[in-house]
Amino acid sequence: MYKGGKIFASLIIFAALFTIPFFYNMGKVNAGPDVALNTAAIQQLPASEQQCVESPEFMRANHMQLLNQWREEAVRNGQTVYVNSQGKEFEISLQDTCLKCHATESASKPAVLNNPVSTTAGVSNPALNESPEFCASCHDYSAVKPQCWSCHFEPKEAAK
Amino acid sequence: MSINRRQFLRRAGMITALGLGSSFVISGFRKKEVAVAAEFATTPKGLQAKRWAMVVDMSKFKTEADINGVIEACHKLHNVPKFPNTKDEIKWIWEDDYHHTFAGGHNEYLDDHVLHSPFMVLCNHCENPPCVKACPTQATFQRPDGIVSMDYHRCIGCRFCMGACPFGARSFNFRDPRPFIEEVSAEYPTRTPGVVEKCNFCYERLADGLMPACVEKSNGGLIFGDLDDPDSEVRKIVSTKFTIRRKPELGTQPSVYYLVGGGEDA
Ligand code: SF4
Numbered sequence: 270m271y272k273g274g275k276i277f278a279s280l281i282i283f284a285a286l287f288t289i290p291f292f293y294n295m296g297k298v299n300a301g302p303d304v305a306l307n308t309a310a311i312q313q314l315p316a317s318e319q320q321c322v323e324s325p326e327f328m329r330a331n332h333m334q335l336l337n338q339w340r341e342e343a344v345r346n347g348q349t350v351y352v353n354s355q356g357k358e359f360e361i362s363l364q365d366t367c368l369k370c371h372a373t374e375s376a377s378k379p380a381v382l383n384n385p386v387s388t389t390a391g392v393s394n395p396a397l398n399e400s401p402e403f404c405a406s407c408h409d410y411s412a413v414k415p416q417c418w419s420c421h422f423e424p425k426e427a428a429k
Numbered sequence: 430m431s432i433n434r435r436q437f438l439r440r441a442g443m444i445t446a447l448g449l450g451s452s453f454v455i456s457g458f459r460k461k462e463v464a465v466a467a468e469f470a471t472t473p474k475g476l477q478a479k480r481w482a483m484v485v486d487m488s489k490f491k492t493e494a495d496i497n498g499v500i501e502a503c504h505k506l507h508n509v510p511k512f513p514n515t516k517d518e519i520k521w522i523w524e525d526d527y528h529h530t531f532a533g534g535h536n537e538y539l540d541d542h543v544l545h546s547p548f549m550v551l552c553n554h555c556e557n558p559p560c561v562k563a564c565p566t567q568a569t570f571q572r573p574d575g576i577v578s579m580d581y582h583r584c585i586g587c588r589f590c591m592g593a594c595p596f597g598a599r600s601f602n603f604r605d606p607r608p609f610i611e612e613v614s615a616e617y618p619t620r621t622p623g624v625v626e627k628c629n630f631c632y633e634r635l636a637d638g639l640m641p642a643c644v645e646k647s648n649g650g651l652i653f654g655d656l657d658d659p660d661s662e663v664r665k666i667v668s669t670k671f672t673i674r675r676k677p678e679l680g681t682q683p684s685v686y687y688l689v690g691g692g693e694d695a
């Protein structure tokens with residue numbers, strides 16, 4: 270092969286450089302997201318209200334589809350009540366139902382305001398609250414940016 | 430190990446087929462619909478109708494305060510931004526003159542009072558809405574109760590609906606509205622740049638059993654109800670008094686009626 274030695278040497282160097290991040294991080298455990306499922310806001314609620322609209326396992330896997338269904342039913346079909354698999358009724362509202370438990374008490378915390386998930390350059394009004402910490406904890410970790418907060422707010426009490 | 434062109438192409442083809450095939454196998458397994466064992470319902474407190482409609486009683490809009498109060502109530506509640514440049518303006522309900530409101534061949538001997546009255550204008554929630562037909566994503570749609578509503582999540586900002594609406598009832602967010610909202614209302618979400626918005630007959634308030642914000646603020650100047658119900662106030666006014674609608678010749682069948690004769694002498 271013409272100039273075979275040089276080609277193979279360069280290939281090996283390239284492969285080594287390319288895989289450095291993998292080897293560098295090998296064996297190191299990355300701390301998973303710290304999801305607060307037992308916040309003060311949740312503990313204050315009566316026991317019967319502490320359950321999420323569906324089981325945690327279901328919500329972990331399917332909350333995005335559930336949110337889409339909620340949006341579809343409430344906005345397009347005028348169905349504003351969700352009856353869950355246990356027959357319990359919930360008002361369909363991101364702000365008044367989901368965020369009743371999953372809001373942050375720390376809208377002013379720098380960690381939340383500097384959170385890349387919750388702040389988008391140019392989209393800011395000091396009167397508005399940023400992304401609830403609950404969502405950000407996983408979404409930051411997996412670098413999936415939810416777009417809910419570019420329009421929706423935190424619960425009424427927190428927004429004042 | 431020299432290979433000829435034909436062999437190279439064949440092997441490359443096989444590898445491509447293998448790659449595509451296996452990616453299909455993997456993603457094919459992952460694509461599962463979630464079945465939620467649940468149902469949806471309407472709230473009992475919500476107001477229901479077959480066809481929501483509004484009557485604007487012109488005799489009740491005399492001063493700037495009457496008009497601005499109504500506009501403020503709506504725009505505050507729905508986080509309608511105030512842009513300094515009128516080209517960016519967003520409006521759900523506003524005031525216009527007779528000529529713009531009822532364009533086309535007016536009677537020049539019309540009573541001065543009518544000609545110079547300020548008219549409240551908003552989306553007419555047409556029974557036969559051209560904006561809905563124009564929307565390629567069904568972001569604009571008609572609800573069974575007649576309200577022409579929008580799903581901002583779906584709007585792609587093509588603005589076909591703005592071109593289709595003969596009443597200029599729609600506004601486009603050329604800029605991020607959030608920094609231009611003076612006083613944020615937590616009752617309704619804001620919008621993002623790139624979506625269209627307009628009056629929604631306060632469907633979110635109707636669902637809570639409340640009348641639209643403008644109606645509540647209007648001291649009887651705006652009357653709201655079910656046109657399909659023979660006992661409703663709007664129906665009684667529309668069927669017994671002289672009302673006009675905007676551009677009826679276009680056949681969109683607006684649901685907003687203007688009571689021009691005034692309450693007393695009609
Ligand atoms: S007034 Fe315009 S935006 Fe409203 S329903 Fe009629 S065509 Fe659509």
Ligand code: SF4
Nearest residue numbers: 564584585587588590
């Ligand atoms: S701008 Fe939005 S609402 Fe209007 S036609 Fe396009 S997608 Fe539909």
